[in-house]
Amino acid sequence: MLLDQYKTEDFFDEMFTEDGGIRPHYQKIADCLRSLDPAEHRGKQTAVDLAFMRSGVTFTVYNDDQGTERIFPFDLVPRVIPNNEWEKMERGLIQRITALNLFLHDIYHDQKILKDRIIPPHYILGAKHFRREFMGFNVPKDIYIHICGTDLIRDRQGNYLVLEDNLRCPSGASYMLENRAALKRAFPALYRSARVQQVDGYGAELRKVLQYVSPPSLGSTTQPNVVLLTPGVFNSAYFEHAFLARQMGIPIVEGRDLVVRDARVYMRTTTGLVPVDVIYRRIDDDFLDPTIFRPDSLLGVPGLVHAYRSGNVSLANSIGTGVADDKVVYYFVPKIIKYYLGEEPILQNVDTFLASEADDRAYILENMEKLVVKSANEAGGYGMLMGPWAPKAEVDSFREQVRANPRNFIAQHPISLSRHPTSCEDGLEGRHVDLRPYILYGEKITVTPGGLTRVALRKGSLVVNSSQGGGSKDTWVLQGDS
Amino acid sequence: MILPNQAADTMSNDAPWTEPLLLSISHLTRYSYEGNVKDSFNEARLQPVTDSLQQCLEFNLHIDPETPIRDYPDFYANCVHYFDVPEAHDTLEVEAKSLVQTNPEDRWEIPLVGQERLESPSVQDHFFDFLHSSEFVSLQAEVWREAIDALPGGLTDVWKDTVTIGEHINRNYKYTPLSTNVNTRAVEVVKKKQGVCQDFAHLMLGLCRTHKIPARYVSGYFLNQHKIPGEIEASHAWIEVLIPGYGWKGYDPTHRRVPDTRYVKLAVGRDYGDIRPVGGTFRGKGTRKMIVEVSVQRLG
Known part of the structure; x- marks a missing residue:
């Protein structure tokens, strides 16, 4: 395949330097791509697509009339991160999750950070996902965020910036694992020679984390029973739920498979009720227990929250983590890191304007067509305005929404995400990418080397969400620096 | 204030009771389902609190x-x-029986508190939950307009203005049993101009919060010897406002007075939604009958 006609244009390119040279850590891939003729490349792509289709690597798009389930498009050209870059990123992620976990403990106990006026209290006390019912509640081992998927992007200079923290039910780890398996099959020789760090430990590590946070009442000698709780087959990430349960060798259950008796959770089985100690729940707080949160929800388990409150079952992630991935709280994360750890943040935030602060709001309303405006509590690319590309009517509608409910909005200048060579109709073209590494917090904090690189497949698009036309790539963290 | 030692039920409805009372309360809730149900999970907030006014x-x-x-x-x-x-x-009965001693208020005099003190961060942050919209009390335009009508001059003194707001509701809203239901929101009460104690309390919360007075909902009982026509239960609801430098102080807009020793407090929250006396879920047919019997007896 030809790499000579590839244009980096005015973007930071992952593979090419500004003057068109190949970055050293991409040399092996460049050599391999050069030696590949287009037909061979297409053949490999077809094989991978078929394999994904057969094993059901899909996701679901809501509000779409073309059927709900889709193949998650996979691009064959892997994204490569040299070890020195990765080590810094890893330190930054561990620092961030440590601080956020301390923040959650504080918010649900003494609220020192509010009393010290680091964060104006109304932002937290009025946050949609602040669970006042759990004030004073102690979670096992003091861990709130067991699983975290942090979205990183790179700016024009190639600096890694944090775009958002996903602290509730981050998804995508299964694609990280499937992508690796697919790439190994497509390029076995290249993969072997490149000395890539492994990702397949993720399932075992996740299982260890879940076992580690089992209820103290269980004692340390008993092996805890762990299950994965899914909303069911219609959920956008059902494939992932099934995949991870299989990887860990634990049962996958729906709400109706669990019952609560005397503040203990049990799973219905053909041989009777089996106690459940730890639940990896892929259901949001609001739907966990209809007795407590939403009486209209059929997804959850009546009585579950009481079992949790009584300390008889552990939930991962804990209830109430959503307050820390509110996009307004994101703005304060650098201050949160300094406050709890006394350190400077290793990974920087994207500069953010808070619509509830008068000066920021004036600026946002004035410059809306130049900004990216986001709802504070939406995910998956929903509830977002890309000012420079949006039709006027949409900009006006957001202006009204921001005026009506400023607490619910933040704005950022669009970041021209880094680009990566990606197979397109006419060979390789640059497409924008981000990176979601997965962090697990158990006895120690581990970051799986790699993560999910999402790529905006539409030309020029900056939206990488799978629900909005995004695909993904395998992500290689090298053992060395090239 | 010392009152003459006279028989309780000859007292005027408006004179506050200042003598300690011993009250026996029984609160029975009975659900009858159509056919069998199972997996019933419930919470009850039925235990009277113990504080300076009651044990x-x-x-x-x-x-x-x-x-x-x-x-x-x-x-x-x-x-x-x-x-x-x-x-x-096929039936579920929840029966709470309690014995409560109520005592007259003997705190110091209520201080004058103006706007400035209310707007201090210590009040705004500490009482955040009782200053903002909640499930039943949405601080929207209709509520806001009513708040201005109730207190056209704006806030001058927290307690005086609380009483003014309460009297405004009592004067302009009609106590009408069955005109609303347990799910009626404050904004609907403004439109209907009528309701029951729960509605009056929600509306009063909305008006107080609009004027930045921290206000919370109180559920409880009332030794009711002068029933408002149509008033059927001894269950009652009123509100409390926070007076900086003093503490929480109750007001009952339905009867236009400060709760006295006839009142028994069960629970406090942002609104009714936080402190439903009995609530839960079950599996089975949705049709059921609910009977509630509440009695408050004076023992001494």
């Missing part, structure tokens, strides 16, 4: 079918009882 001397909660009962304090320090009935049943 809960005895409390007993009985569930039929019999089942273990647990309790925990919720965010607002109310005692919540929790129980489940997993096996099939």
Whole structure:
């Protein structure tokens, strides 16, 4: 395949330097791509697509009339991160999750950070996902965020910036694992020679984390029973739920498979009720227990929250983590890191304007067509305005929404995400990418080397969400620096 | 104030009762289902609080079918009882019996508190939950307009203005049983201009919060010897406002007065939604009948 006609244009390119040279850590891939003729490349792509289709690597798009389930498009050209870059990123992620976990403990106990006026209290006390019912509640081992998927992007200079923290039910780890398996099959020789760090430990590590946070009442000698709780087959990430349960060798259950008796959770089985100690729940707080949160929800388990409150079952992630991935709280994360750890943040935030602060709001309303405006509590690319590309009517509608409910909005200048060579109709073209590494917090904090690189497949698009036309790539963290 | 020692039911409805009372309360809730139901999970907030105005001397909660009962304090320090009935049943009875000693207010004089003190961060942050919209009390335009009508001059003194707001509601809203239901929101009350004690309390919360007075909902009982025509129960609801430098102070907009020793407080919250006396879920047909019987007897 030809790499000579590839244009980096005015973007930071992952593979090419500004003057068109190949970055050293991409040399092996460049050599391999050069030696590949287009037909061979297409053949490999077809094989991978078929394999994904057969094993059901899909996701679901809501509000779409073309059927709900889709193949998650996979691009064959892997994204490569040299070890020195990765080590810094890893330190930054561990620092961030440590601080956020301390923040959650504080918010649900003494609220020192509010009393010290680091964060104006109304932002937290009025946050949609602040669970006042759990004030004073102690979670096992003091861990709130067991699983975290942090979205990183790179700016024009190639600096890694944090775009958002996903602290509730981050998804995508299964694609990280499937992508690796697919790439190994497509390029076995290249993969072997490149000395890539492994990702397949993720399932075992996740299982260890879940076992580690089992209820103290269980004692340390008993092996805890762990299950994965899914909303069911219609959920956008059902494939992932099934995949991870299989990887860990634990049962996958729906709400109706669990019952609560005397503040203990049990799973219905053909041989009777089996106690459940730890639940990896892929259901949001609001739907966990209809007795407590939403009486209209059929997804959850009546009585579950009481079992949790009584300390008889552990939930991962804990209830109430959503307050820390509110996009307004994101703005304060650098201050949160300094406050709890006394350190400077290793990974920087994207500069953010808070619509509830008068000066920021004036600026946002004035410059809306130049900004990216986001709802504070939406995910998956929903509830977002890309000012420079949006039709006027949409900009006006957001202006009204921001005026009506400023607490619910933040704005950022669009970041021209880094680009990566990606197979397109006419060979390789640059497409924008981000990176979601997965962090697990158990006895120690581990970051799986790699993560999910999402790529905006539409030309020029900056939206990488799978629900909005995004695909993904395998992500290689090298053992060395090239 | 010392009142003449006269028989209780000859007292005027408006004169505050200042003598300590010993009250025996029974609160029975009975659900009859159509056919069997199971997996019933419930919470009850039925235990009277103990504070400077009342002591809960005895409390007993009985569930039929019999089942273990647990309790925990919720965010607002109310005692919540929790129980489940997993096996099939066609009726569920929740019966709370309590014995409460009520005492007259003997705190210091209520201080004058102006706007500035209310707007201080210590009040705004500490009482955040009681200053903003909640499920039943949405601080929207209709509520806001009513708040201005109730207090056209704006806030000058917290307690004086609380009473003015309460009197405004009492004067302009008609106590009409069955004109609303347990799910009626404050904004609908503004439109209907009528309601029951729960609605009056919600509306008053909305008006107080609009004027930046921290205000919370109180559920409880009332030794009711002069029933408003149509008033059927001894269950009652009123509100409390926070007066900086003094503490929480109750006001009952339905009867246009400060709660006295006839009142028994069960729980406090942002609104009714936080402190439903009995609530939960079950599996089975949705049709059921609910009977509630509440009695408050004076023992001494």
